[in-house]
Amino acid sequence: MKEDAIRQAHAAGAKLIISADCGIRAHEVVATAHRLGIDIIITDHHLPEEQIPPALAVLNPKRSDCAYPEKNLAGVGVAFKLVQALLKETGRERALPSFMKVAAIGTIADLVPLIGENRIIAKFGLDGLRQPRNEGLRALLDVADIRLDRPIRCDDIAFRVGPRLNAMGRMGRAHPIIELFWAETAERAQQMARTLDQQNAARQHAQQRVLEEAHRLLERDPHLAAGPVIVLAGREWHRGVIGLAASKTVDRFYRPPIIVSVQDGLGHGSGRSIPSFHLLNGLDHCADLLERYGGHAHAAGLTIREEHIPTLAARLNQYAHTVLSSDDLIPELEIEHWLSIPDIDFELWTALSQLEPFGVGNPKPVFAVRQGRIVDQPRLLKEQHWMFRMEQQGRRADVIWWNGVERAPDLAAGEAVSVAFTVDAHHYRGTLGLRLTVKDLKRGVPSR
Incomplete structure (x- = not known):
């Protein structure tokens, strides 16, 4: 959540903003909305700070005072629970399966544990996707080469559907996704689906460029990968793909990486982690170096001044040495x-x-x-x-x-x-x- 977006919404006459998968640490943004007379409802699953923003309502199962039993909901899962409550309140619960299809896509793509309620959302959502009623959803499945005459599996969502949806937000504006799902004709839906497909191809190209440059940095200076945490920074790397590049770096080196794109002296970074390292806790120990940050155990984002990046790398590695053993940095594969x-x-x-x-x-x-x-x-x-x-x-x-x-x-x-x-x-x-x-x-x- 950003103040610019709040001010644009105010100029357009908005009186209520509902967040999805963000906002749990947006104290100043919520305060700005309050001053402008806009109510905020936050739905998020990221870890909150000790104090939560002063919003009209804050839905987050990770709140210390939240008694809801399912703590592993994805951001889309939390938003889905709000929809479920509204449908129940208005007597329209029959519409719930339609929303579950989209909730399943987001739950799988967000890589949350597919256990408990997430498993239920994924199972019934995947079943429902074989009978899409929305023209946009049908076109999206078609452009992703998803056949409706056979079961749709998590891999289909994770590797075909999810990346096409994510590509729009990563490469530019996400509004075409809204246009896709609002399309009233098959022709318009197919046009928007092709746009998503083209942007996904552009995303793949940008991601490959960042990976190649990041790996060249490691080849020139192996010391960068000598510690338990890898911090890499590059000039004007596409900010929309640095998280994906971080995930690929984990796969290759089995170290928690933070990939930072630097422009005009300011770095925007994205990190991923391994099971034994709580990434957000690591960033908490470096909070004085960061302009802002947030996330959870396995993924996080941050903003940092360029001159602080070397210190961030040193401090994160210093902290990691206190919580990781050498065995933690050896990937394990469990054979059934x-x-x-x-x-x-x-x-x-x-x-x-x-x-x-x-x-x-x-x-x-x-x-x-x-x-x-x-x-x-x-x-x-x-x-x-x-x-x-x-x-x-x-x-x-x-x-x-x-x-x-x-x-x-x-x-x-x-x-x-x-x-x-x-x-x-x-x-x-x-x-x-x-x-x-x-x-x-x-x-x-x-x-x-």
């Missing part, structure tokens, strides 16, 4: 069971499907195979990913390794490999098949 390729069949996949929806807090079960052998030459996809077939005990399995080229650029036929994987379904020319999605791969034959 060792299988042989003949064990992997549709009966297994059907049983696993009963555990959906999968996500944070309810991850897909990871299995592993020892001493498989790559048959035929692996196929290279978009110069980043490997697709190959693996054989064991006379049976073969299709395998895909997203971003595997970075780890194994010279993967070849005939190699012995041990693979940790999830079991996934894929459709090809109207046929349903099974495919192993690599989570980790070890070349050679490991000892038991």
Whole structure:
């Protein structure tokens, strides 16, 4: 929430503003709205400070005085609970499933634990998405290549739908998303959906540029990644993608990173973390260096003067050394069971499907195979990913390794490999098949 937006709303005659996924630390902004005669209702899920803003109402399950049992709601989930209460109050609860579809998209995309009430929202929302009544939602699913004649899964939302919605806000103004869902004709909805698709492609390009420049910084100065926390700053990196770049940096280095875009002496940063490091607590120890900040254990945003960035890096690492051990910085992959390729069949996949929806807090079960052998030459996809077939005990399995080229650029036929994987379904020319999605791969034959 920003004061400029409040003043624009006042000029337009607004008397009430309802926030979604923001505002829990916006004390000055709420005070400005109050002086202008605007009521504020805050719906947010980020961690509050000791004092909450003086709004008309503050809905946040993380408030210390909030007795609501589900503390892990996403920002969209908190807004959804307000909608649910209003529908109940006005006798229109039959409309709730329509809102649950959108709540499911936001819940999955926000990477909150898919347990408790979040699991219910995700499950019934995903089921409802197969029957979209809104023209904009139908067009969005179409441009994301989501088929309505088969189950929609969390991966479809996380990797296809969510990024297209997020791209508009990251790359410019989010208003086209409103136009998409307000579209009254299929033609207008399709036009707006294509706009989202184009902006997502632009987002991917901008994200790749930031990642390449950030990794070049680390190559020139390995000391930047020597500590438990990585802080990287670049000139005019696109602010809309630095959070995504931070997530990719976690995946590669398994260190909490803060990626900062600097312009005119001011840095806007976004951070992501690992399970053992509470990022917001770390920033609390550096509060005197920051213009403003907020977030939660695993993600945070901040604003900082450029000259304070080196001190921020030093102080965060100093704090991290007091709460992290060397073992905390070693990624772990929990293997549910060792299988042989003949064990992997549709009966297994059907049983696993009963555990959906999968996500944070309810991850897909990871299995592993020892001493498989790559048959035929692996196929290279978009110069980043490997697709190959693996054989064991006379049976073969299709395998895909997203971003595997970075780890194994010279993967070849005939190699012995041990693979940790999830079991996934894929459709090809109207046929349903099974495919192993690599989570980790070890070349050679490991000892038991």
